[in-house]
Amino acid sequence: MNRVTFYTLGCKVNQYETEAMEELFEKRGYDVVENDEIADIYVINTCTVTNLGDRKSRQFIRRAKKSNRDSIIAVVGCYSQVAPKEVEEIEGVDIVVGTTHRDKIVDLCEEAILNNKKINIVKDIKGHKEFEELNIADVKSKTRAYIKIQEGCNQFCSYCIIPYARGPIRSRELDDIIHETNRLSDAGFKEIILTGIHVASYGKDLNSINLLDAIGEVANIDGIERIRLSSIEPTLIDEQFMQRAVKIGKLCDHFHLSLQSGSDTVLKRMNRKYTTQQYKEIVSLIRSYMPNAGITTDIIVGFPGETDMEFQETYNFVKEVGFSRIHVFKYSPRKGTPASRSKDQINGNIKHYRSNRLISLGDSLTENFNKQFIGKTVGVLFEENCKNSIDYMEGYTTNYIRVKAKARDSVRGEILPVNIIDKENDILIGKIEEL
Numbered sequence: 319m320n321r322v323t324f325y326t327l328g329c330k331v332n333q334y335e336t337e338a339m340e341e342l343f344e345k346r347g348y349d350v351v352e353n354d355e356i357a358d359i360y361v362i363n364t365c366t367v368t369n370l371g372d373r374k375s376r377q378f379i380r381r382a383k384k385s386n387r388d389s390i391i392a393v394v395g396c397y398s399q400v401a402p403k404e405v406e407e408i409e410g411v412d413i414v415v416g417t418t419h420r421d422k423i424v425d426l427c428e429e430a431i432l433n434n435k436k437i438n439i440v441k442d443i444k445g446h447k448e449f450e451e452l453n454i455a456d457v458k459s460k461t462r463a464y465i466k467i468q469e470g471c472n473q474f475c476s477y478c479i480i481p482y483a484r485g486p487i488r489s490r491e492l493d494d495i496i497h498e499t500n501r502l503s504d505a506g507f508k509e510i511i512l513t514g515i516h517v518a519s520y521g522k523d524l525n526s527i528n529l530l531d532a533i534g535e536v537a538n539i540d541g542i543e544r545i546r547l548s549s550i551e552p553t554l555i556d557e558q559f560m561q562r563a564v565k566i567g568k569l570c571d572h573f574h575l576s577l578q579s580g581s582d583t584v585l586k587r588m589n590r591k592y593t594t595q596q597y598k599e600i601v602s603l604i605r606s607y608m609p610n611a612g613i614t615t616d617i618i619v620g621f622p623g624e625t626d627m628e629f630q631e632t633y634n635f636v637k638e639v640g641f642s643r644i645h646v647f648k649y650s651p652r653k654g655t656p657a658s659r660s661k662d663q664i665n666g667n668i669k670h671y672r673s674n675r676l677i678s679l680g681d682s683l684t685e686n687f688n689k690q691f692i693g694k695t696v697g698v699l700f701e702e703n704c705k706n707s708i709d710y711m712e713g714y715t716t717n718y719i720r721v722k723a724k725a726r727d728s729v730r731g732e733i734l735p736v737n738i739i740d741k742e743n744d745i746l747i748g749k750i751e752e753l
Contacts, residue, residue: 322348322427323357325378328365330513330548332395334464335420336363338452339394342424357382359390359427364397364405366483368650372397376408383410390427394420396483400654402440416440417469417484418450443485446470447523451490453498456505461701461713461731462546463507467495467532468514473551475578476589477621477649477657480515487519492527496535503541506731509570509699510536511546518554529554530562537568543733544699544716546570549616552577552600553592560607571608572718575600577615580635581628584621588657594635601639612642612687612717617676620649620669622660629672636679642687642717643744644680648673684744688719691738691746696721698736698748700729712745721746 322343326336339361340350351357360382365371375397382391392413398405399416406414412430415423419439430437449469470487471480499510512532514520521527529547536545545568552575563569575597579585582593592600604611617632636644648669651658698721700713711729712722722745723736729750736748 320348321351321355321357322359322361323351323353323355324361324363325353325382326363327371327374327378328363328367328396330464330511331466331515332363332365334454334466334513335395335452336361337454339363339420339423341453341455342421346424348424356386357389358386359392360385361392361394361423364393364395366396366400366479366652368652370650372401379408379411390430392423392427392430394423396480398440399443399483400479402438406436406438412436414438414440416443418443418446421450421452443483446485447488449488449490451494453494455501461507461699462509462511463502463505464511464513464548465495465498465502465536466490466514467512468517468520471516472519473516473591474589476587477618477652477655479652479655482654484515487516487523489520489522489524489527491524492532492535495532496539499536499539499542503539506541508542508731508733509544509546510542511548512536513548516551517548518551530559530566533563533569534566537566542568544568544570546572546718547574549574549576551575551591552597555600555604557603560603564607570716570718571611572614572716573604573611574614574616577636578618579621579624579628580617580632580639581624582631584624584628584632587623588618588621594631598635598639610691610717612719613639614643614645614718615641616645616647618647618649619672619676620664620666622649622657622664623662624649624664624672633675633679636676637683640686641680641683642719643684644676646673646676646680681744685741688741688744688746691715691719692741693738695735695737695751696746696748697733698723699733700725700731702730703727719746720744721748723748723750725750 324336362378364375390412394415467490470485520529696715698713700711704710710722711725735751738746738748740747
């Protein structure tokens with residue numbers, strides 16, 4: 319039994335962890351195959367942010383067993399962590415692992431095969447304090463590489479199951495981050511994305527280290543030209559942060575600041591730790607240091623009890639801030655969270671209407687943000703061929719605008735100056751300038 323495949327649901331952290339587990343199998347001599355191929359071992363890396371995530375996880379489990387009735391099915395990740403017994407009872411599941419001990423996944427699969435037994439090693443994660451090292455030596459991404467630097471969350475927003483699935487905050491040792499970044503730089507990667515469950519809390523469990531220290535150390539590594547942050551809490555940003563960020567020089571002017579609602583009363587019910595006024599001041603601070611900064615965010619519509627007036631407050635606030643891009647989610651009750659027990663659940667049709675309104679607003683904001691760069695020259699890290707034209711390559715600016723330009727494959731992985739001449743939907747079109 320030497321063929322293994324993975325189904326991965328959910329966030330970038332899950333995708334990073336899947337790549338790390340793939341490497342563990344490869345080091346033992348296994349062939350990692352595409353998930354539409356027949357395999358001997360199926361690893362389903364689950365998501366539990368919404369009930370839909372749970373349902374999709376169960377669908378993948380059943381699909382895997384249908385593909386090969388004699389296969390071993392290992393279910394890992396967030397869904398396994400919060401509902402281990404439920405997962406164990408799904409027909410066909412052989413191994414249940416939560417959000418720890420994934421570094422033992424190969425041993426567990428081989429033990430299940432050898433002894434023909436079911437294994438469930440999920441333990442309570444509430445007091446877990448160690449960061450689990452899941453390293454990636456051979457990054458399979460295109461030109462930007464993710465480094466997981468942090469695990470867990472202590473925020474306990476009223477709608478979110480993640481603190482129960484991932485446990486308390488744990489930070490990766492700075493030496494390990496530097497070691498992995500050096501390896502990625504040697505492999506030719508120019509952009510590093512620092513990711514985690516709650517990246518803003520990096521270092522709070524370590525002595526005298528914070529996120530800016532990690533950014534600074536990564537920036538010192540030869541070959542690394544860009545550092546990007548995944549989603550962060552807005553309260554991380556203050557004057558000192560921006561002063562140091564600008565001095566470091568390699569931090570991208572793109573900040574995904576989680577908002578969730580533009581209504582203070584809704585934010586309070588969500589147990590978010592800021593007000594709209596504080597959020598607006600943080601955005602203004604960023605723009606005072608980085609005038610072209612792309613500010614992206616997430617918005618939840620239809621949170622329990624959200625009135626028409628509260629939604630309108632959100633709509634007006636999003637418009638006022640002028641985000642470069644927004645991601646809109648319709649609230650989905652997650653069993654085990656305080657918000658799911660609220661009696662003021664919002665009708666699905668209302669959620670749909672509000673979602674469409676915000677998406678439409680978001681599209682217009684993206685267009686307004688992008689078109690201001692027509693006629694300007696921007697740096698683009700080229701990643702891949704355009705799907706509709708092999709003569710064009712596309713990539714991203716520091717402030718996370720997608721750009722395409724006529725170019726050969728040889729520019730892949732290069733950061734080049736591009737003069738923007740037009741736009742096409744949410745993509746800017748440019749011409750590579752002569753160096």
